[in-house]
Amino acid sequence: MTEVLDATDSQTAMIADLVGSVRAVEETIARLFAVRDGMLAVASRVAIDIARQAAHPDHGDMALRAVAAEIGAAVRVSDRTIERRMDEASWTVERFVEVWAAQGAGRISAAHARVIVDAGAHLDDPADRARYAARAVEAAVVESPNRLRRVARRIAEQYQARTVTERHQDARELRRVWVKDLDDGMAELGMLGPAVLVHGIHDRLTRMARTITLENGRAGQAAKPGTAPAPRPMSLPAAPDADAAADITDATAGVGSDSRTMDQLRADLLADIALTGAPTGHDTEAGLLGEIRARVEVTVPVFTLMDDDTGGHNGGSASGAPPAELDGRSPIDTRTARLLAGDATGWERVLTHPITGALLAVDRYRPSDQLTRHLRARDQRCRFPGCNIAARRCDIDHTHAASDGGETCATNLAHLCRRHHTLKHHSRWRVEHGRPGEDDVGPDREGGETDETPRTTGDLVWTSPTGTTYVDRPPEQNTVRFTDRK
Template sequence: MTELLDATDSQTAMIADLVGSVRAVEETIARLSAVRDGMLAVAARVAVDIARQAAHPDHGDMALRAVAAEIGAAVRASDRTIERRMDEASWAVERFAEVWAAQGAGRISAAHVRVIVDAGAHLDDPADRARYAARAVEAAVVESPNRLRRVARRIAEQYQARTVTERHRDARELRRVWVKDLDDGMAELGMLGPAVLVHGIHDRLTRMARTITVENGRARKAAKGTAPDIDSPTDTDRDSDTRTTDQLRADLLADIALTGAPTGHDTEAGLLGEIRARVEVTVPVFTLMDDDNGGHNGGSASGAPPAELDGRSPIDTRTARLLAGDATGWERVLTHPITGALLAVDRYRPSDQLTRHLRARDQRCRFPGCNIAARRCDIEHTHAASDGGETCATNLAHLCRRHHTLKHHSLWRVQHRRPREDDVGLHLVGGGADQTIRTTGDLVWTSPTGTTYIDRPPEQNTVRFTDSR
């Protein structure tokens, strides 16, 4: 390659200046990240000190939540994320001070710090931990975080007081499964578990996928020169099956997870095997009515928005129609044709009208920054029922268990914002009596420091009409 040989002296000098500037910026970012981690660690320490001086029975857990919620609301981030960052910052600042200092000096990045701290997390002896940190920082100065990971693990292993078997026994307690929403109606399923099991799962899926590929190839060869059997579409299906090994692995995993019975964990009555996957989908009626060509906004040809899964990510119209056709019942959400505001919720099957209205209105936990789906939350009285609070839309909202507890056991306070004269009136009919509900749905949260934050219900996934004149 000779591209850069054609560069002029001024262009070469410019590239050198840019390289130096980027390096200086990265060092500044590292320093600022270290400063932020220090602040988060101090915030965590203050919360623990407050709990200790008051002898809180939870040993500071609720105080940490309250402080994390305050910071999260101020920076528009989930308080769960902030609390996790506070834990990580405290761990790095208090247990790996040398590493934190190197970051503060701009010698290593935040990514280097994470690698070093993760690899040495099980080093309990302060002297061993300090020796490990010094050697790891020396390696980090000249290596990328990717390369550093293997080096740091090897260094940490030299100072381990416990065997791999003992550490693995503790690590197994952290096994979990999580979901990460992606674009274009896709999501990512992750699993943390024992390496033997995870690799075994991957190997079995791979061998299943390869078996399907081989069988499809044999079927195609056998079908050549013979008339197709119209009573058996198997050959035709196999002949058109062009899925890759990755696609087959994904399809097989979904098939096994959604339809297989957990024989190793099921009860005597087979209760787990009877559980079926459940999702909630919002589909504008015009999206269901349109053809399959789709519109410019990814929804339908008429411009209706696409269907949404649990208020998190859009899904394709074909999948939405399949779900609609198989569903035993659908909730109908009526919205204002101009503003899109929620008007009412009903369905043909008898159920709690107010509960459906609240779920459709809130869609998620109503604490600032929280995105836990409403179906996984508690319906909480803003003004306690025991103190005379009414069970109505103007006094109810969805809160996840975490923020439900935070509301009752910290100085965070919440109230519904009073409706204005121009607010839309909501007319609900249920239980043989009419109930008119007038509310903005906005919640006003007041933090322990007196700062107020307004949480508004998410916009409805609906069609809005505008005056074309």
């Protein structure tokens, strides 16, 4: 390959200038991140000082939440994210000042700084921590963050006052599982746990996948090529009908010839085990955990159910109806949505306006709490600006307290997650429902620029401790809208 060797002098000079410019930009970005960390650390310190002056029994937790909520609403970021950034910034600025200074000088990037801080998080002695930081920064100047991680851990181990066993006992307390929504009806499942268990899980899945591959190979040799039966990939016990579950399997993973890769086999096996396996090590004597089945909530526009399978330009149906949505989070393919709807034991019907798409009512063929369903369909998530916790995991809160005469109605109720429910009652954040005809306007539901849309009874008007107003509007309904064509 001689592409660069064949470049002219002017082209070589241009590349050199671009390289220098990119490097300068990266150094500037590193400095700006350091400046932001400094500001967040100061905000955290101010919140703690406020709580200390007032002798708050929670040692500043609610004050930190209030300040994080203020910053998050202003920059349109979840206050949980801001509070996490504040914690990380305080940790870096106060405990690893050498690392923060190196980042502020543009010598290392924010990614380098995070690696160094994470590797030295358990160093409690200030002198040891300073020596470790100095050595790690020098290594970071010449290494990428990925390479630095191993080097930093080795350096930190030399200054550890506690054994690996002791530290591992603390780290085990952080074990967790999380879900991250992706595009195209997909999601990511993550797990943090002891390395031995995680690698053991991966090894077992790998050996199961290899066994399936070998068995398919033997079956292929005994029959004509391409006729070997394919084992079903994923199963979904949310559907009580075994045939329906198999149909969903085929729709989500595809069955015809088993040409799945090792990664695909591992994913299908993990889903099968997690959805159908009994938790024998944790179940009760009555087997209560083994009786629990997976549950999902799907919103499907009626035209999507009625249409054919050709699909539309917007990823929904041929008529232009939007695709189905899982828990108001991400679209899912139409075939899977139909199979789930066809096997559901009961439906919640959401009636929307044919022109505006606004929610009109919610009913169900079986009796249930009408108002609760209406609120869940309207709110879909926590109604604090920037929060996306699903409504089914939130509290239904009286905006005007029932003890003070507040009515139990849609115009005085909204979903708030436990975090923001507590924030509302124990901080200076205030909220009220909007009313039709109000001529004031505020930030849109994402917390950004103001618009000219009047507030409605579904809007929540939040006022922060500093007096800034933020308006949170209900999410748009996943429905069809009819408009006049001119």
